Amino acid sequence: MNIWKRILAGGALCAVALGLASPALAETIRLGLMCPLTGKWASEGQDMKNIVSLLVDETNAAGGINGKKVELVVEDDAGDPRTAALAAQKLAGAGVVAVIGTYGSAVTEASQNIIAEAGLVHVGTGSTSIRLTEKGLPLFFRTCPRDDAQGAAAAAAIVKGGFKKVALLHDKSSYAKGLADESRKALEKAGVEIVFYDALTPGERDYTAILTKLKAAAPDVVFFTGYYPETGMLLRQKKEMGWDVPMMGGDAANHQDLVKIAGADAAKGYFFISPPLPQDMDTQEARHFLEAYKARYQSVPVSVWAVVAGDAYKVVEAALAAGKTDPEEMAEWLKQLKDMPGLTGKLGFDEKGDRVGEFYRSYMVDEQGKFILLPQK
């Protein structure tokens, strides 16, 4: 009896507390961010959180959106599809107006349907796999390019470099395999020979067996489509073998740690294609963002994927500022969006929710291990 009374009393208290809390909540706009705060991609996720919370604080310091403060609800997806599904469910129940994130196509894919069923706008960030926007989900957008756009840009860079025999290597992730397949198609169309196509296991330390085999195929250039940790190890061990074939990569290589891992000596001459980082851009938004970021974190952003999360916040903020709080209306508004200035260039979406515009650029690593943006065309 006693226990039941207590439970009832507790329940009543909770109800009162909730009742008191909910009017307070209505004064703020809750926005979901899903990112890998733990796990393999924790450094990406922590950057995503840093960047988006910096922008949210800026919005709030300027008086919020139409007088309402923005509250960021962050959920950790651990870079793992299973955890991502749970994180998405939590966000769907957290009363947010839209969800930003996350890093990794497979991880985003696991959360896509859950967020779609909750009827929320979902703006993907580091998720370039083609099929994410080919499913026809009306509320899904992304601020990163698609693999086929990147595949075409990569093939163009290879053709421009005058390479005739290409070795393609991916890491079995849906992102890297997608990019490798798209590049292969574009390269074959351009008449470039693919002398090698295989996949390595990410997270390992020793890639000498793979490099020994690659060397036997005698390519002009090695194109590894995976992420920067493995790229760094490949460069380092390639140098150790004394093999000086040029190596290139895609946008997942765009991370300063690549040079740390490989060593400046081994990384020299490595080139990759990627959307440019704010510190390489000369737009007003990029400069302003960079100053604010430096002031708070005493460093510069190291990965473009965290910055596109900032762009995702920018478009959601703009939609909310235009009064589009209903998800359907917001999606409609976003699909009309063109040439909005963002952190990584102009922002705009097409009917499928893909970002429009050309924004791949080539970078090369110089003697000091710095990423140098190569001049366009």
Next chain:
Amino acid sequence: MEQFFQQLLNGLAVGGIYALVALGYTMVYGVLKLINFAHGDLFTIGAYLGLTLLVSCNLSGLLGPAAAVLAVFVMVGLLVAILGCLLERTAYRPLRKANRLSAVVSALGASIFFQNAVMLIYGARFYVYPDYLRPDFTVSLFGMAVPGVRLMVIAASVLLMLALWAFIQRTRTGAAIRAVAIDQGAARLMGINVNRVISLVFFIGPGLGGAAGLMVGIYYGQIDFTMGWSYGLKAFTAAILGGIGNIPGAMLGGLLLGVIEALAAGYIAIAWKDAIAFLVLILILIIRPTGILGERTADKL
């Protein structure tokens, strides 16, 4: 043919590390019939401690690179060994009499604890060992240019394994360890301090694991807080391949696994490397369910 030998050497270098880590699994299993899932994370801690000692304490500035590496080897080995003992006291000893499953859950918990502790202390970014620590010379072997550091990794792991083998087979303490592995109750009746022997096993195994972590750090340069997982998985596989509980088995299993992987990558397909390695494991376990050198349970270690 040159490619074959090149791949063989690639495999031996990887396999040497697997073998060193596998020893920790196999020794603990031998005396406690427990899979110490936190072993891979002790390996990670070894790599991080090594970097901290080398860089923060500026040992290489004080002693010169070669002596510093040697000194750090000993220090990391000892520190991780002490951590291993503490782990046994806190996570395993209270559960010694409990259901075996409880100890396994405790081991998994310890693994998660260590991994996240490393992430919180050092952060989630990759750390990189300074380049000048790596011996930079090549040796000409049968007409192949082999990086000297790879030979040193193989040599160091073989030396450590031989030292352990001699210790287990030739000393009184080694005999005590073997006795505890065979029958704890009888060993206690013979006047062996079983608790001390178990502590010793948790001293040696993690010590070797930590040293392996340091070797990986120096050789491959890059360390991160999840590295223990993949090495732990492979080393565990190696221990089973050789016959878990059996020390020469762990050495053989580790080297064999490394070589199988390298040859599978070189001659079949890189993407299928792990699948082939595990296929070989399954085939060996079908023919010899106790592993290559595994014998009757009573003869473990």
